[in-house]
Amino acid sequence: MTTIRKNRWITAALALFVAVAILGTACRGRRKRAAVQRGDVSEAAVSTYVAPGDLDEFYLFSSGGHSGNIYVAGVPSMRHIATIPVFTPYPGTGYGFDKETREMLGRYTWGDVHHPSISQTNGDYDGRWMFVNDNANNRVARVDLRDFKTKQILGPLPNVSGNHGSSFVTPNTEYILSASRFSAPVPRSAYAPIEQYATEYKGIVAGVKVDPQSGNMSMGWEIVMPPFNYDLGSAGKGPSNGWAFWTSYNAERATGKLEVTSTQKDRDYVAAVNWKAAEKAIADGKYKTIDGAKVIDPKVTPGVVWLMPCAKSPHGADVTPDGKYIVCSGKLQSITTVYSFDKIQNAIQKQDYAGNEDGIPVIRYDAIKEAEVNVGLGPLHTQYDDQGYAYTSLFVESAVAKWKLGTWEVVDKIPVSYNIGHLCAAEGDTMHPKGKYLIALNKLSHGRHISVGPSQPEASQLIGISGEKMKLLYDAFTEPEPHYAQMIKVETLKPIEVYPKEANKNPNAIWDIKDAKVNRSGNNVTVKMIAVRSSFEPNRIEVNQGDHVTVHLTNIEQTTDELHGWGLVDYDINIVVDPGETKTVEFVADKPGVYAYYCTNFCSALHQEMQGYLLVKPRGAGATPATAGAPGPNRGKLTASK
Amino acid sequence: MNPSADTVRASATRRLQWLDRFFDRDLTLASRILIIAGVVLLLPVYLAPMYSMTLISNQFPDGLELHIYASRLEGGKTPARDDLREINTLNHYIGMRPLLESDFSEFKWLPLAIGAFAVLALRAVVIGKMSKLVDVVVLFVYFGLFSLWSFYDRLYQYGHNLDPTAPVKVQPFTPPLFGTQQIANFTVTTVPEIGSYLMVAFSMLLIAAVWHSARQAARDVTAT
Numbered sequence: 001m002t003t004i005r006k007n008r009w010i011t012a013a014l015a016l017f018v019a020v021a022i023l024g025t026a027c028r029g030r031r032k033r034a035a036v037q038r039g040d041v042s043e044a045a046v047s048t049y050v051a052p053g054d055l056d057e058f059y060l061f062s063s064g065g066h067s068g069n070i071y072v073a074g075v076p077s078m079r080h081i082a083t084i085p086v087f088t089p090y091p092g093t094g095y096g097f098d099k100e101t102r103e104m105l106g107r108y109t110w111g112d113v114h115h116p117s118i119s120q121t122n123g124d125y126d127g128r129w130m131f132v133n134d135n136a137n138n139r140v141a142r143v144d145l146r147d148f149k150t151k152q153i154l155g156p157l158p159n160v161s162g163n164h165g166s167s168f169v170t171p172n173t174e175y176i177l178s179a180s181r182f183s184a185p186v187p188r189s190a191y192a193p194i195e196q197y198a199t200e201y202k203g204i205v206a207g208v209k210v211d212p213q214s215g216n217m218s219m220g221w222e223i224v225m226p227p228f229n230y231d232l233g234s235a236g237k238g239p240s241n242g243w244a245f246w247t248s249y250n251a252e253r254a255t256g257k258l259e260v261t262s263t264q265k266d267r268d269y270v271a272a273v274n275w276k277a278a279e280k281a282i283a284d285g286k287y288k289t290i291d292g293a294k295v296i297d298p299k300v301t302p303g304v305v306w307l308m309p310c311a312k313s314p315h316g317a318d319v320t321p322d323g324k325y326i327v328c329s330g331k332l333q334s335i336t337t338v339y340s341f342d343k344i345q346n347a348i349q350k351q352d353y354a355g356n357e358d359g360i361p362v363i364r365y366d367a368i369k370e371a372e373v374n375v376g377l378g379p380l381h382t383q384y385d386d387q388g389y390a391y392t393s394l395f396v397e398s399a400v401a402k403w404k405l406g407t408w409e410v411v412d413k414i415p416v417s418y419n420i421g422h423l424c425a426a427e428g429d430t431m432h433p434k435g436k437y438l439i440a441l442n443k444l445s446h447g448r449h450i451s452v453g454p455s456q457p458e459a460s461q462l463i464g465i466s467g468e469k470m471k472l473l474y475d476a477f478t479e480p481e482p483h484y485a486q487m488i489k490v491e492t493l494k495p496i497e498v499y500p501k502e503a504n505k506n507p508n509a510i511w512d513i514k515d516a517k518v519n520r521s522g523n524n525v526t527v528k529m530i531a532v533r534s535s536f537e538p539n540r541i542e543v544n545q546g547d548h549v550t551v552h553l554t555n556i557e558q559t560t561d562e563l564h565g566w567g568l569v570d571y572d573i574n575i576v577v578d579p580g581e582t583k584t585v586e587f588v589a590d591k592p593g594v595y596a597y598y599c600t601n602f603c604s605a606l607h608q609e610m611q612g613y614l615l616v617k618p619r620g621a622g623a624t625p626a627t628a629g630a631p632g633p634n635r636g637k638l639t640a641s642k
Numbered sequence: 643m644n645p646s647a648d649t650v651r652a653s654a655t656r657r658l659q660w661l662d663r664f665f666d667r668d669l670t671l672a673s674r675i676l677i678i679a680g681v682v683l684l685l686p687v688y689l690a691p692m693y694s695m696t697l698i699s700n701q702f703p704d705g706l707e708l709h710i711y712a713s714r715l716e717g718g719k720t721p722a723r724d725d726l727r728e729i730n731t732l733n734h735y736i737g738m739r740p741l742l743e744s745d746f747s748e749f750k751w752l753p754l755a756i757g758a759f760a761v762l763a764l765r766a767v768v769i770g771k772m773s774k775l776v777d778v779v780v781l782f783v784y785f786g787l788f789s790l791w792s793f794y795d796r797l798y799q800y801g802h803n804l805d806p807t808a809p810v811k812v813q814p815f816t817p818p819l820f821g822t823q824q825i826a827n828f829t830v831t832t833v834p835e836i837g838s839y840l841m842v843a844f845s846m847l848l849i850a851a852v853w854h855s856a857r858q859a860a861r862d863v864t865a866t
Contacts, residue, residue: 497722533731534809557731560722605735606809 044473047464050077058426058487060439061130062460063113065481070116070132070143075426075437075487078462078476086141086150087111087134094565094576095150098583104153112136114483115167115232118145119215123171123237123323123431127492129215131176133166140167140176140208142215145493147578154217158291159186159204159224165233165246167208171431175207175220175275177235179246183227187291198253201227205246205305206293207275221278221287222295223305226358227253228269229262232316232381237431238323240341242276245326247314251357263332268314269307269362270328272344277304299359306348307357309365311337311372316381316422320390320405321431325370329379329392336379336392338408340370371408375401380421381484383428385465386435391428393420393440400440400463402470414470416461418444424485425465434489438463438470441482449477458482497560499580506582508552513537520547525589527551531564531577533604536597539612545592545619554582565600568614576601592618663859665773670858673851674767677775680847681760683840687712688753692837693793695817697729697828708741712752712837715743736826737808738800748792755785763848772855779848786841794819 050056056074061084064071068088073080088110089096096105111134119129129151130143139155140163157163157178165179183203185192192200202224209220228248236243251268254261278296281287286301287294298305311330314337318327326339346352347367354364378396385391389411392401398419402412422441426434445459458481462474501511510516510528516537519526525547530537531554543549555564555577567574570591575583599610669677691709698705706725707718717726730740743749759782766774794816802814815825822831 498724500721533735557727558724559728559731609809 040471044464044471048076048078048462048474050074050079055490057490058434058437059490059493060424060460060485060487061116061118062441062478062482062485063116063132064479065114065483066110066112066136067480068111068113068134069479070113070130071479071482072148073460073476075439076462076473078460078474080476080478082148083479084143084148084150086113086132086143087137087139087153091574092576094574094583097573098575098585100584101150104150106153108137108139110136111139111141114164116484116486117167117169117176118486118488119173119210120169120171120430121173123241125427125430125486125488125492126173127488127494129173130486131167131169131210131217133163133178135162135164135181138163140178140217142210142217144215146496147499148495151215152217154208154219156188157206157208158219158293159188159202159222159295160206161188161204165205165230168233168235168244168429169210170207170235170244170275171237171241173210173212175209175235175244176217177233177244177246178204178206178208179230179233180204180225181229181231183225183229186224186295189291194255197227197255203228203230203248204295205230205233205244205271205273207244207278219293221275221282222290222293223273223278224295224297225271225305226360229258230271231314234317234319234326234429236319236323236326236341237321240319240323240326242274243341244273244275245317245319245328246271246273247310247317247328249313263313265312267309267312267365268330269357270310270314270317270326270339271360272306272308272326272363274304302359302361305360306344307360307362308339308344308368309354309362311335315379316393318382318384318429321384321433323431325405327382327390327392329375329382331378331380331395334374334377334379335372336375336382337369338371338373339368343368343370373403373408373410375403375410376413381423383423383425383438384433385425385428385438386433389465391423391425391438391465391470393423395419395421395443398442400438400470402465412469414463414472416440416442416463416472417448417459417475418442418446422482422484424487426487427489428487434487436464436466437487438465439485439487441478441485443481445475445477448475460485497579498558499578501556501558501580504554504580504582506552506554508584509554509582510552511554511556518542523547525549529553529566531555531566531599531610532557533562534599534606534610536566536599536610536612540615541612542615542617543589544617544621545589547589547616548586549589549614550584550586552582552584553577555579562603563601564603564610566597567600568597569595571595571614574600589614589616592616664856665771665776667772667855667859669766669770669772669775669851670855673775673855674770676847676851676854677763677767680844680851681763683847684756684760684763684844687756687837687840690837690840691716691835692841694833694835696831696833698831699827699829709835712756713749715741715746715749735808735810736812737805737810739803739805741800746796748789748796752789759785759844763844772852775848775852775855779845779852782845782848786845790819 058075060073060075062071070084072082085095095101113132114135116132118125132141138157138160142152144151160180161184162181164181167176169176180203183201186202204222206222207220209218229250231247233246247270249268250262251265252262281296281301282294287296310328311333313331314328315331316329329336347363352364352367353361355362375392376394376397378394380393380395382390382392388405390403399413399415401410403410420440420442425438440461442459457477460476460478464471464473516530517528525543557579562579565576575585577583595614597612691711693710695708696705709716762778798816801816818832
């Protein structure tokens, strides 16, 4: 506690000085660094070069921030390979255009993807799913790592406001964490004037339940908390399994200009939740149902949550691989605080408290502090390697500090370009990190790439961590905005590349051209369509203006990479079907005239010829029964029913 | 009188008598064992591929594969690819008929023929006469040559009966019966597979059986 106080002014002054210095000399500093690194260029080039046709060693899943996507790259090449749309429509894969994904996105057109989290078994990645949170619209999503597609979006989660401290998983993927960054009256529809912030506004920390077989997410438990800003979470593992930790800022319960008002106290809090106790409280009926969620009030049900004082404005909370320590970094201090899980348990046993906040006991800092590591300025997040080292990102200093667990000594530091936020080591948040590579996820990249105008990308820098000294290996540039990433061994994932015909259970799937049909029932026209190189069957759909049209499109290919798209001219529709996949698109044929549909995803030598027509007869022109086109020259007979 | 005519006649008669005796010979035990060994080798032909065709191109560096069995057609299959389906999809561009199992009458009579040869061979073992064995050998050689011709004809028909309305017009062609040939962007290689080798082994064993009994006969002659 005393260290925190002593450092306060020195740190603030240093932070300001360094920030100014960095801005002022960014250009000169960069050239100097480049010169220093030149000696290692050939080594770096060889260690990152993945020859044409060769494959990478790790997958990197970077969150795409307010782009709403997840970006998949290979490590060490750092090549962007694919984009997984999650909270945003993405015409490239037809995401958000077909019925299923449209309904999944609901009325939202964007999300703020922050913290991807790969599902775990016994504290290690099992590669089944990846969860990700939406900081903006309080949702969580599940991506299936079998086909790299978003399968479920849950939310907006009731009562949660600004779901930032999410979606970190527990060691056996029992729960994914969720928390309010912007405390607000609960439930979300409740109103209270801002003057009543300290008493009427509430924070929420929560666990979203995950079905161990299907991965299906549902509401688990919620805990109503004092109105702090809950920031980042981490689940306990090994000895600390059953616990979850969230940092928070604004212990002042301040409003207005938080930059000033929330930074007046020396410390903020880390919330420590015994989620097994939370589970039990729910089972025992000790909860109130608010907006459909089971909410625990710690005032009524003690023994679920405690608060741990932390260096002020903490950001990352990161449990060590052995599960014995929780490492929390305060943005406005130059130290990283290491808490001992054993000491936390002892302090709770002895009720070694220093007060309470809304009835939640505050544990005495000195009773649980294991170490304060002098990592540098603006520490944010910590990752781990396989040799007992921790790596902490330093935002203000634009550097990564490497320090030893146990001795708590900083052993190396490497500058990054510039202003690092999160960092990601290979499986660096599991019980068995893989070491070798670390990615610095930098917020600023100016001057490191050919200029693209004022809207600049983020930078993902690859750092080698095999040796004693960290080595900068490669600069990559990322779409906005990698808040966090997950790096996993390629072998752990077993993706499919074709949906097998036998596994397609869609009742509207057809596999034979003779089943391609246009059916009318009143004003509803249903089309069962086949896409195969290089034609659509049927290739003609006649409808009346105002008809409700449903197209079920099956790609009957069974060969990898043979995708087909279905774009409907002037109707703002594009869906993409992968081999063996069936998708449904619905629209009202409100525009009269003749509109081509065509394959948007290049497929074959006769891709340009892969097209058909939607003929929309104007109202009052005499109704026509829906009909399908004549069979193509090489195709079987097509039956049109009325 | 022409003495030479008598000599010729006598010689022909001698030879015919020799042939009669030859065909009437008993098969040696070794010959019978060789025949049984041949039958044992013939039976797996039901399960093993007879022929395979590999189509390699830039897009398919590992090659699309087609395996022809006595009773069915099988494409290479991985979770990411169904080769038979892919071959048919690609072939439709040049107007080739899709390869359908139901179009091949061979798949009905080939297994029957193989079974018949096994039975005929065993019959020779039981009756134990050279004539029965030679019947099987001659029929089997005929059957082998006919099958080869029939397979070649198949290849010819598929490569020549192309749909005139096909989007891509190609010169009619015959895929190779053995070996490698470039067809459009594909390098097509046809090789006999274990099933074919087993059939060859069957005929070799039968010929060995003939040879062994014949040699024994010659020894008997010298002995007397």
